[in-house]
Amino acid sequence: MSAPKEMKQLTREEVGKHNKDGDLWIIIDSKVYDISRFKNLHPGGPSVFDSDIAGQDATDAFYGLHRHEVLTRPQYARLQIGVIKNEQPVLYDRHIGEPSHIPYAEPTWLSQGYHSPYYKESHRRLQRAVRKFVDEVIWPDAQAREADGKRPSQSVFDKMAELNMHAMRMGPGKHLKGLKLMGGIVEPEEFDYFHELIITQEIVRCGARGYGDGLNAGAVIGLPPVLNFGSPSLQAEVLPAVFSGQKFICLAISEAHAGSDVTGLQTTAVKTADGKFWIVNGTKKWITNGTFADYFTTGCKTEDGFTVILIPRTPRISTTPIKTSYSPAAGTASITFDNVLVPVENTLGEEGMGIFVMLSNFNHERWVMCCSSARSQRLIIEECLKWTHQRTAFTKPLTSQPVIRAKIASMIARTESVQSWLENLTYQMCNMTYKQQASKLAGQLAFLKSHSTHNAQLTARDAVQLFGGRALTQSGMGQFIEHYHRTVPFDALLGGAEDVLADLGVRQAIRSMPANARL
């Protein structure tokens, strides 16, 4: 952060002399800016500089109205002409690759001076490496693509592939065997659900929901059926293609006609007379990554019921982008299958048993969503704490108002409860077989997902109250709040609607009631 060498060393008295139109300097965090010409171009208007800040220290005035990032944009950074002699800049927004020092901006296990029984040294190594990678490679692409709506850059997929991140996002399992994970800092055999949680939570820190989904969310939900039910030859073709970031896959279940009610689906798969191919016809809707997917893990109505089939892209499949409230970077699509021929070997699981293929992945999918939700709530807390700390109203920082502090208290309590429950359940997953997870954790994870997304929406609402009008604009101080508030309702729907999941949790509990229990 030190000033470039050619910067003038100035005293505050010298700066103070440049305090009029045509010769106007200000100090922000010990850096001196010449705004003589910029004044009339200033997006906030020229009049703000006519006040007593001309030639003076405008640090507090600046941070009450702008994000730090404004000063790092090249067109504004070059307004800096000097530094104040014997002073150093002390303000920053984020240190690349470093943990945040804002209270509650990190889970306790990453906060200085706290302890956790869950995370081993390999988790900490992975977290540090992924944090750096996300800050340096993913974060800038996330901000740019969320804004321009293009899909995540292929260079990001490629770099993730080099580190085998796409494979790690599928969780622990034999698909990791022999792979060099994150440059070799974690052994495939020791990779567990906490490692996976770390990767998911680190990526979510980008605060770009559409981009986050664009970054292979389709594989997170669409590849497990291939991993668990695909034939060896199908796996040999599809897994390396997806793990190397060269091919993309999506889960194509929901339709305009039906979503969770799979019996209502109208996409049909009928066998050819020789029994060698399926002929697939129908439409799908809201399919994440659908616009650029090469493979479609597709729910079809077949003679025996509901069957899941892996359909490679052909010219007889058309995918059209759907405009949603988040960025088109997610590749959300409507899909039409028009007499698409698919080899029967591409059937995932048994014919007519597609529901088991889908059910088998629900727990993991919901757990991934809880990881994301817990971390994105924390990002909002960090934004809110910074804002209410630096913003002055009625001559005092916003944090001096009890109503503001009460909102922050609720946000923190909600987020910490989600993360703690999540870590508990992750620990259970690490110590249970898949079958045990299915019977013991379906209810717990349904509850946690419902609890997470309910809390997330309360936090989004509270954050809007704290940021006021700035929570409604897509740039400026409240840009992450606006984004979060706009996109967070998705989380309460995907992978099971909030109320339905809460009900599922209770129904599971009732099923486990001992027959002889009485008050």
Ligand code: HEM
């Ligand atoms: C080098 C110094 C400055 C630069 C480069 C700068 C740049 C900007 C930019 C880019 C915006 C658009 C909103 C955003 O992107 O956040 C903005 C808005 C604004 N600026 Fe500045 N600014 C500077 C100094 C100041 C100072 C010292 C004040 C106040 C005393 C000020 C008052 C405002 C106001 C009131 C707005 C409108 C904010 C809103 O609508 O939320 N600016 N400025």
